[in-house]
Amino acid sequence: METTALNIVVLIKHVPDTQFDRHLSGPDNTLDRSESILSELDEYALEAALQLVESSGSAAGEARVTAVTMGPAQAVTAVRKALQIGATDGVHLSDDALAGSDAAATSLALATLVRHLGPVDLVLTGMSSTDGETSLVPAQLAARLELPQLTFASTLELFDVDGVRKVTGRRDGDAYSYQLEAILPAVVSVTDQINSPRYPNFKGIMAAKKKTVTTLSLADLGLNPSDVGRSGSWTDVVEAQPRPVRAAGTIITDDGDAGIQLVDFLAAQNLL
DSSP: OOOOOEEHHHHEEEEETTTSSSOOTTTTTTTTTEEEEHHHHHHHHHHHHHHHHHHOOOOOTEEEEEEEEEEGGGGGGHHHHHHHHOOOEEEEEEOGGGTTOHHHHHHHHHHHHHHHHHHSSSEEESSSOOOOOOOOOHHHHHHTOOOOOOEEEEEEEEEEEEEEEEEEEEESSSOOOOEEEEEESSEEEOOOTTTOOOOHHHHHHHTTTTSEEEEEEEHHHHGGGGHHHHOOSSSSOOOHHHHOOHHHHHHHHOOOOOHHHHHHHHHHEEEH
């Protein structure tokens, strides 16, 4: 497809590694992010962006895939991995006032950041983060940017009709699949069924060392600190308790009547 160079923003998140238990900490009941990595679900969005660029006909060096994250200083490691995978440049929004932001405050900060980056063709996200798992930010972001949205896309293609660029994707439901279409620019969230993300290779790791990561603050965006963080959030965690220890299960020894014992157990649990 012959078209002008694409400018894609991919939103990524630095999230606690799912191999470890997650827990809240501190008086504000915020998530402990000491053992964090690039969200696995965001890798599908990054791969989708790279594939769109590769199939778009953009000349080498013209298309942009900007990996964008919001978080504390250590969140830059997620951006650096995205650069190793293939993003052309990265942006890190970091400010102490962002701590405790819920989905609404997060979408406000990210929408302001996307506008700050200038005109873009696509904003791609994963279907959710692996920490909050709300799937709210893509829709809220589209609303704040006043852009059409395609959510939970399991396929993604770009095409040009009489000079008008459009994006189309399939959303799979329980009983039906829907073909969605929007004129660019648009916001799109993709599922983990859309592709198989590539891994950083040696060439990509070395090339990433020369790529730029721009760090921005709320002041750079003209955002009031009171509009984000806990003060700008629509929700608040007022109390949290550790998950109770899982009780030991019931062991049934088969002495010839295991079936009867199992039925009696299920009946006692009102499962029959």
